[in-house]
Amino acid sequence: METIAQHEVRDKPAKKEKAFKSLWKSILKTGILTWVGLLVIWSIAAYFSDPQFLPSPLATLQGAIELSKDGSLFIYMGYSFARVLAGWFLGNLIAIPLGLFIGSNQVIRSLVEPLINFVRFIPPLAFITLFMLWFGIGEQSKIFLIIYATFFVVTINTLTGVLSISEDKIKSAKSMGASNFQVMRYVIIPASVPYIFTGAKLAMGSSFMAIVGAEMVAANEGVGFMIWNARLYFQTDWIFVGLVVLGLMGFLMDRLFVWIGKKFLKRYNVVA
Structure with missing residues (x-):
């Protein structure tokens, strides 16, 4: 007969998988991945562009700080x-x-x-x-x-x-x-x-x-x-x-x- 300890060990992977799926759904709902992807694309495009033409996210943040002072x-x-x-x-x-x-x-x-x-x-x-x-x-x-x-x-x-x-x-x-x-x-x-x-x-x-x-x-x-x-x-x-x-x-x-x-x-x- 399966002991309680053996049952808990067997259920651990299932619980971890369920928790991971729940976390992944929560991340997708927030839209964080979309914002991260946008920032990455923007940063790459800015790296290959003139700063006067397309400033990077960091340069934009610095501009915001400058205007906020x-x-x-x-x-x-x-x-x-x-x-x-x-x-x-x-x-x-x-x-x-x-x-x-x-x-x-x-x-x-x-x-x-x-x-x-x-x-x-x-x-x-x-x-x-x-x-x-x-x-x-x-x-x-x-x-x-x-x-x-x-x-x-x-x-x-x-x-x-x-x-x-x-x-x-x-x-x-x-x-x-x-x-x-x-x-x-x-x-x-x-x-x-x-x-x-x-x-x-x-x-x-x-x-x-x-x-x-x-x-x-x-x-x-x-x-x-x-x-x-x-x-x-x-x-x-x-x-x-x-x-x-x-x-x-x-x-x-x-x-x-x-x-x-x-x-x-x-x-x-x-x-x-």
């Missing part, structure tokens, strides 16, 4: 993040109710939808000059540009969410005596939440693209200004610092938004 990097990040957050929030605040209203009213939708589908193809950067003329070169023009970049993405996704609702659900609610307000609150909005969430998430990318362009043209602070200013002195490492910082800011904002979605919108079947 006087706090300018964090000041630029703060300005850009505040502008993006303000414009993105206000854009959602306007777009979500409007998308729900347009989607639930067929007459309004017939009148407004062609205009939306026309204007949305005009990129935000095309409006930089006009927004500077209309709202000045201060914060207003930049925030309105981000609102514009956010508005159409969120509106169209919200509109799509409303139109995806089965007509039978709305008729069933009305047949049970629900008012238009109750139909909106208990049927339309809950069913549209996943679409609204996706639209708001996609609009983040548009917001960052818009702010970089605005800061390059009309700003004395911000990550976009830092990138544009670095070209004057041919500080390519500073340009790469700006690119990496923008990526990190967007990534962290996206992860935070996804966490909020998973935490508070799980009952609405939000796929984060």
Whole structure:
């Protein structure tokens, strides 16, 4: 008969293999291998390139440290993040109710939808000059540009969410005596939440693209200004610092938004 000690010895390789597989899955989920691979490829490419053309990851890190010594990097990040957050929030605040209203009213939708589908193809950067003329070169023009970049993405996704609702659900609610307000609150909005969430998430990318362009043209602070200013002195490492910082800011904002979605919108079947 097999003893307990013999059984434990026999199970040790299986346990080790299971632990290794679990660790490997955890590593894959974090995406560390992707980042390591990217850094290796970047380092190899930089080794065979002129530092002024393609700085290495180490040179980029040194540039970030240099910019951080006087706090300018964090000041630029703060300005850009505040502008993006303000414009993105206000854009959602306007777009979500409007998308729900347009989607639930067929007459309004017939009148407004062609205009939306026309204007949305005009990129935000095309409006930089006009927004500077209309709202000045201060914060207003930049925030309105981000609102514009956010508005159409969120509106169209919200509109799509409303139109995806089965007509039978709305008729069933009305047949049970629900008012238009109750139909909106208990049927339309809950069913549209996943679409609204996706639209708001996609609009983040548009917001960052818009702010970089605005800061390059009309700003004395911000990550976009830092990138544009670095070209004057041919500080390519500073340009790469700006690119990496923008990526990190967007990534962290996206992860935070996804966490909020998973935490508070799980009952609405939000796929984060």
